[in-house]
Amino acid sequence: MKVTALDVHDVRFPTSRRLDGSDAMNPDPDYSAAYVVLHTDTGAEGHGFCFTIGRGTELCAAAIEAYAPLIVGRELDPADLGEFARRLTHDSHMRWLGPEKGVVHMAAAALINAAFDLAGRVAGKPVWRLLADLPPEQVVDLVDWRYLTDALRPDEALDLLRTARDGRAEREAALLATGYPAYATTPGWLGYTDDKLVRLSREAVAEGFTQIKLKVGSDLDDDIRRMRLAREAVGPDIRIAIDANQRWDVEQAIAWVRALEPYDPWWIEEPTSPDDVLGHAAIRTGVRPVRVATGEHVANRVIFKQMLQADAIDFLQLDACRVSGVTENVAILLLAAKYGVPVCPHAGGVGLCEVVQHLSMFDHLAVSGSTEDRAIEYVDHLHEHFTDPVRVRDGHYLVPDAPGMSAEIKAESRAEYAYPDGPVWRS
Amino acid sequence: MKVTALDVHDVRFPTSRRLDGSDAMNPDPDYSAAYVVLHTDTGAEGHGFCFTIGRGTELCAAAIEAYAPLIVGRELDPADLGEFARRLTHDSHMRWLGPEKGVVHMAAAALINAAFDLAGRVAGKPVWRLLADLPPEQVVDLVDWRYLTDALRPDEALDLLRTARDGRAEREAALLATGYPAYATTPGWLGYTDDKLVRLSREAVAEGFTQIKLKVGSDLDDDIRRMRLAREAVGPDIRIAIDANQRWDVEQAIAWVRALEPYDPWWIEEPTSPDDVLGHAAIRTGVRPVRVATGEHVANRVIFKQMLQADAIDFLQLDACRVSGVTENVAILLLAAKYGVPVCPHAGGVGLCEVVQHLSMFDHLAVSGSTEDRAIEYVDHLHEHFTDPVRVRDGHYLVPDAPGMSAEIKAESRAEYAYPDGPVWRS
Numbered sequence: 013m014k015v016t017a018l019d020v021h022d023v024r025f026p027t028s029r030r031l032d033g034s035d036a037m038n039p040d041p042d043y044s045a046a047y048v049v050l051h052t053d054t055g056a057e058g059h060g061f062c063f064t065i066g067r068g069t070e071l072c073a074a075a076i077e078a079y080a081p082l083i084v085g086r087e088l089d090p091a092d093l094g095e096f097a098r099r100l101t102h103d104s105h106m107r108w109l110g111p112e113k114g115v116v117h118m119a120a121a122a123l124i125n126a127a128f129d130l131a132g133r134v135a136g137k138p139v140w141r142l143l144a145d146l147p148p149e150q151v152v153d154l155v156d157w158r159y160l161t162d163a164l165r166p167d168e169a170l171d172l173l174r175t176a177r178d179g180r181a182e183r184e185a186a187l188l189a190t191g192y193p194a195y196a197t198t199p200g201w202l203g204y205t206d207d208k209l210v211r212l213s214r215e216a217v218a219e220g221f222t223q224i225k226l227k228v229g230s231d232l233d234d235d236i237r238r239m240r241l242a243r244e245a246v247g248p249d250i251r252i253a254i255d256a257n258q259r260w261d262v263e264q265a266i267a268w269v270r271a272l273e274p275y276d277p278w279w280i281e282e283p284t285s286p287d288d289v290l291g292h293a294a295i296r297t298g299v300r301p302v303r304v305a306t307g308e309h310v311a312n313r314v315i316f317k318q319m320l321q322a323d324a325i326d327f328l329q330l331d332a333c334r335v336s337g338v339t340e341n342v343a344i345l346l347l348a349a350k351y352g353v354p355v356c357p358h359a360g361g362v363g364l365c366e367v368v369q370h371l372s373m374f375d376h377l378a379v380s381g382s383t384e385d386r387a388i389e390y391v392d393h394l395h396e397h398f399t400d401p402v403r404v405r406d407g408h409y410l411v412p413d414a415p416g417m418s419a420e421i422k423a424e425s426r427a428e429y430a431y432p433d434g435p436v437w438r439s
Numbered sequence: 440m441k442v443t444a445l446d447v448h449d450v451r452f453p454t455s456r457r458l459d460g461s462d463a464m465n466p467d468p469d470y471s472a473a474y475v476v477l478h479t480d481t482g483a484e485g486h487g488f489c490f491t492i493g494r495g496t497e498l499c500a501a502a503i504e505a506y507a508p509l510i511v512g513r514e515l516d517p518a519d520l521g522e523f524a525r526r527l528t529h530d531s532h533m534r535w536l537g538p539e540k541g542v543v544h545m546a547a548a549a550l551i552n553a554a555f556d557l558a559g560r561v562a563g564k565p566v567w568r569l570l571a572d573l574p575p576e577q578v579v580d581l582v583d584w585r586y587l588t589d590a591l592r593p594d595e596a597l598d599l600l601r602t603a604r605d606g607r608a609e610r611e612a613a614l615l616a617t618g619y620p621a622y623a624t625t626p627g628w629l630g631y632t633d634d635k636l637v638r639l640s641r642e643a644v645a646e647g648f649t650q651i652k653l654k655v656g657s658d659l660d661d662d663i664r665r666m667r668l669a670r671e672a673v674g675p676d677i678r679i680a681i682d683a684n685q686r687w688d689v690e691q692a693i694a695w696v697r698a699l700e701p702y703d704p705w706w707i708e709e710p711t712s713p714d715d716v717l718g719h720a721a722i723r724t725g726v727r728p729v730r731v732a733t734g735e736h737v738a739n740r741v742i743f744k745q746m747l748q749a750d751a752i753d754f755l756q757l758d759a760c761r762v763s764g765v766t767e768n769v770a771i772l773l774l775a776a777k778y779g780v781p782v783c784p785h786a787g788g789v790g791l792c793e794v795v796q797h798l799s800m801f802d803h804l805a806v807s808g809s810t811e812d813r814a815i816e817y818v819d820h821l822h823e824h825f826t827d828p829v830r831v832r833d834g835h836y837l838v839p840d841a842p843g844m845s846a847e848i849k850a851e852s853r854a855e856y857a858y859p860d861g862p863v864w865r866s
Contacts, residue, residue, distance in 0.1 A: 037531060037534070038531045038535070039531065040531070041531070041532070041535075042532075064532075064535060064536065065531065065532050065535045066532040067505060067508075067530075067532035067533060068502070068505050068532055068533050068535070068536045068543065070501065070505070071498060071501055071502050071505060071536060071542060071543070072536070074497065074498055074501055075495070075498050075542070078494060078495050078497070078498060081494075103494075104464060104465045104466065104467070104468070104492070105468070105469075105491075105492050105493040105494035105495055106494060106495050107464075108465070108468075108491055108492045108495070109491065109495045109498060109499065109541060109542050109545070110540075110541050111685070111712075111713065111736055112712075112714075113537075113540045113541045113714075113738060114536060114537050114540045114541020114542050114543060114544070115498060115502070115536050115541050115542035115543065116495065116498070116541065116542065117541070118536070157688075158688065158712075159688060159711060159712040159715060159718070160688070161688045161689070161690065161691075162688060162689035162690060162718060162721065258538070261584075261585065261586060261587070261588045261589060262588070262589035263588065263589060264588075284586060285538075285539075285585075285586040285741045286538065287539075287540075287714075287738065287739065287741040287742055287745075288586060288741050288744075288745065289716060289717070289745060290716070290745045290748055290749065291586070291589060291741075291745075294589065309538055311540060311714065311738075312714065314712045314714040314715050314718075315714055317715075318714075318715065318716060318717045318718075321717055322717065
């Protein structure tokens with residue numbers, strides 16, 4: 013099939029009006045998406061987006077448009093999306109603006125995920141199943157191996173994938189029956205009052221979550237009080253992760269986390285710069301037994317590779333739309349499996365839960381083969397705008413069964429929240 | 440003074456038509472600039488840009504515009520440009536699109552350098568002198584210390600700057616008399632014929648350069664032949680650096696450089712991904728006695744910090760416009776001085792020579808206090824478009840004396856090469 017057009021949308025939700033999503037680095041996010049629809053000459057469509065927090069979304073939208081000459085009017089082979097991805101990420105002019113990071117990489121993510129959404133629709137499969145049904149050789153071909161072979165070679169990846177075939181049928185049956193574990197970030201936004209924190213923490217436990225997350229990093233006394241309140245609210249058996257959103261330097265991170273240690277934090281997330289591999293390794297040593305997690309802002313597979321090589325993290329938090337979409341995330345899942353580090357994806361925002369669940373379910377069936385100490389972040393924002401919204405029951409993501417990657421925002425929501433001309437923004 | 444307007448220009452030079460600038464990763468660059476002029480209510484102006492290689496320059500231009508609400512209509516204090524820089528790089532919505540990398544960071548560089556160009560013009564000083572004349576405390580205040588203190592604290596930086604005052608007058612007299620060392624990349628572009636390589640290598644030596652550079656990494660047999668020809672042309676006493684422009688994986692880099700070792704390469708530049716701190720460290724161990732250099736695509740001070748902490752590089756090649764301009768480069772110069780690693784800036788492109796010379800001259804007078812094993816890259820392209828072009832004599836950059844940062848592209852060049860509507864692109 014041939015791609016005939018790209019439709020690009022700048023969609024912004026005014027979440028800052030209620031402090032949903034507020035943290036130590038991002039006090040007033042307006043959850044947004046640079047959104048794309050791939051149209052083809054067969055009538056098949058693919059939807060994808062990258063997640064932003066307001067101003068600057070127009071840059072990601074423009075970057076999607078800038079890739080159009082590499083896509084529109086050209087063949088798209090749903091059986092060779094590795095080639096499609098490399099066509100974008102290897103383009104030398106666009107690559108200069110990263111390389112493989114920031115605006116151009118997020119735009120590539122939107123397009124590559126849209127191509128997978130399209131491939132799923134064409135095959136009549138949700139993307140988790142599309143990926144899990146690929147022969148190991150085809151999974152390996154999705155990956156851009158450049159810069160990876162000192163940590164993982166294609167033949168090692170093949171071995172991993174072949175080994176993961178054992179027990180697949182049992183895992184799939186269990187996944188279909190109970191879903192994939194989730195944890196709840198809804199209680200812990202920094203802008204919420206203590207009462208709201210306690211109430212939402214209790215509600216999360218009542219809804220079946222066994223892990224919640226609190227934002228920290230703005231004021232230590234506040235954090236100690238909030239962590240104590242949350243621990244008292246949920247009891248000793250619920251995991252409470254804490255998330256500093258990159259607020260600290262290395263030594264500061266260690267001191268701050270140690271001060272919260274009496275309340276038994278499960279992990280400290282994004283303690284410092286997402287680029288700081290050696291910093292994370294030092295923090296991990298300094299805050300034991302508290303674990304270290306990061307990844308939502310890790311730019312690409314090269315930084316993740318080093319996080320694993322340096323024993324810098326206990327949990328890898330890939331994001332569906334910051335690295336270059338499904339193809340680069342397949343590489344990251346393979347790296348994590350080789351190093352034995354559990355992947356607990358970043359989600360929330362707008363649409364990240366919908367899209368990333370496909371990756372974790374693929375990982376469980378075909379790569380790591382495990383859900384132990386794994387959970388996908390869950391935030392109950394904005395799902396009503398999707399045609400195939402996530403369904404969470406008893407602290408688990410239920411398996412999506414619609415063809416595609418659950419990435420489609422309803423046409424009426426795209427129109428209402430269009431920036432700057434949609435009715436929500438004109439008023 | 441108050442900023443009254445930003446003028447943004449997309450300026451592109453059709454350099455791909457002659458294979459100037461061709462390397463193993465970038466076969467057809469059109470050297471370009473996303474260019475900005477800051478206008479103020481005093482009539483003072485500041486010029487800045489970031490360097491791109493063609494398609495996508497419009498994204499950097501749009502990112503500069505996206506920062507306008509943080510600048511236009513607001514005070515700009517030439518004595519507190521650290522605050523100006525942090526206002527841009529700490530903006531949470533824009534930061535989400537990096538953080539501190541890629542399109543938004545390059546746009547911040549254009550604006551921050553423009554603010555220094557303006558400060559130099561207002562003070563009647565070239566920026567190298569403006570910076571070198573600052574009290575150490577004010578230099579330290581330029582730096583965004585976030586994420587640095589595990590490697591360098593402000594008090595250590597103050598000590599470095601105070602120590603560097605010794606011998607300043609002698610160094611300044613020598614700098615004014617003979618300039619700052621340069622090396623020549625002009626001979627070695629990958630698209631050039633062997634004859635042109637040999638001729639230009641000989642010319643560079645005749646012009647007084649003691650170091651030249653060859654692009655490598657596309658074909659090993661070609662590289663061996665070209666390296667042999669260059670070595671025969673210049674003799675044993677001229678340093679020949681080689682530059683792979685990120686083409687290799689770690690093991691491939693080591694094998695390739697070892698194959699070229701008989702021709703005594705001075706350094707291998709960008710052997711692999713600029714994000715790969717641990718990869719560079721492994722390559723450095725594997726290619727000794729050949730040295731390792733990188734930096735033109737290093738996204739920010741956090742990656743440079745780790746390159747130094749991990750003993751990954753022998754030479755640090757900062758770029759004037761990829762990290763966030765003068766302020767972040769001051770941090771990087773201080774880090775390099777602490778770790779004793781010589782800074783040999785990336786230049787060439789369009790305008791990079793003009794701008795970066797100010798940083799090296801400041802470094803020599805006020806930070807490292809040395810030019811040993813240091814040289815600024817020099818490429819003889821496109822200088823004719825600048826109002827204050829670099830002057831290179833006997834292999835040295837002569838000291839610029841016009842107020843500002845030598846960043847101004849002539850108005851007629853901006854008009855002629857404007858993309859897509861300038862006469863060069865319409866024809």
